[in-house]
Amino acid sequence: MRLVIARCSVDYSGRLSAHLPMATRLIMVKGDTSVLIHSDGGSYKPLNWMSAPCTLKEDGDIWTVTNKKATDTLRITIEEILHDSDHDLGVDPGLQKDGVEAHLQELLAADATRLGEGYSLVRREFPTAIGPVDLMCRDAAGSHIAVEVKRRGEIDGVEQLTRYLELLNRDPLLSPVRGVFAAQAIKPQARVLAEDRGIRCVVLDYDDMRGIVDESQPTLF
Template sequence: MRLVIARCSVDYTGRLNAHLPLATRLLVHKGDGSLLVHSDGGSYKPLNWMSPPCTLTVEEPDEDAASVGVTQQWRVTHKKSGDALVVKIYEVIHDTSHDLGVDPGLIKDGVEADLQRLLAEQVSVVGEGLTLVRREYPTAIGPVDLLLRDDNGGTVAIEVKRRGDIDGSISSTPTPSHVAVEVKRKAGIDAVEQLTRYLDLLNRDPHLRPVKGVLAAQSFAPQARTLATDRGIDCVVLDYDAMRGVDSGLPTLF
């Protein structure tokens, strides 16, 4: 990877035309051939870029460009579309190259599979007196992640997702009726709609009904909680760090 800080202007030509006037910017030329133009702002998003497959060639500026101070010109051309990103460099402030090697890729923590596994091991988070029957309980519109049974013989169906749409809590004592639980990392209206569809299907089974719905997430949107409450669906907040035995570092009262 090559990192260049330079005073430059940038022009994009092709399916659209765009111009960045003269300013100091960071040019990132990656091993895959791509070029990204960054300013000191805008977070991770570049001002302009060329994605691979593309090639970079360094050109001598023409007389007009050289007369106004351009010392070198980069042309990055897309191999398929022919679009071009032309960088006119007036002054190079920093230029360094680094071999980063092969990146192992992003390893995500707290995804749906992690939440499902932890909740299967700690079903008491949903309510007391619950035992796990099986994971991935099949329905005609997809599997409900966890099937539980309470100490009164009722059934609890739990759907686990990383992202969701609600805000709320669940009563500590489950009812003897069947309970369907949609678990999400951050909950919203879509989660309520999904669980509603599951409940409609599960309540048609005479061996399961009545089925009570519960949505679980790490945090909740107020609109989703309102909709869930209106439809008789309870909500439970999951503390992911506590479930995996990690101290979050946040201060507590006790």
């Protein structure tokens, strides 16, 4: 990973246009070729970015990042570089899920119909070049469904599933692959983003999945 701290302005053009005026920012050039622009705030989300696969061309003070699949362009104008370093992070072991999240995945693998009528499991931890998909399923029509399982459904989980779907849909043996975002609770912003990207959201009842009945609630029998 290359880390550059620089005074720069950034212009993005493509499906939309965006401009970041001159300021000191962190530019991350990751091993997968993606480029991200961060400020010293705003939590984890970059101000702007270009997803892999992309190409970075440095021509003096002008850096141009182009996406290999689209016409989108990220243009970074450098006024001053304050720091420039490369770091080998090695192989990442991946996210270690907490007990509830891992158990949710196990329960869904045992009964994929909780995700949709006629669903069946293909494989847990389905491998991709950027990490494993929690569950790969098929629907009643035989189409592939990539499932991301979270305890709390937030925007970063939707982004993660989006990256998986982009990669999986390049494989003609799998495509078309649709997505399901499953969690005990899904934040409204995450739901809006998921549905905008054609990803279906499923809210999971953990107690019900484990067969725990709330005896305080009235029943018919």
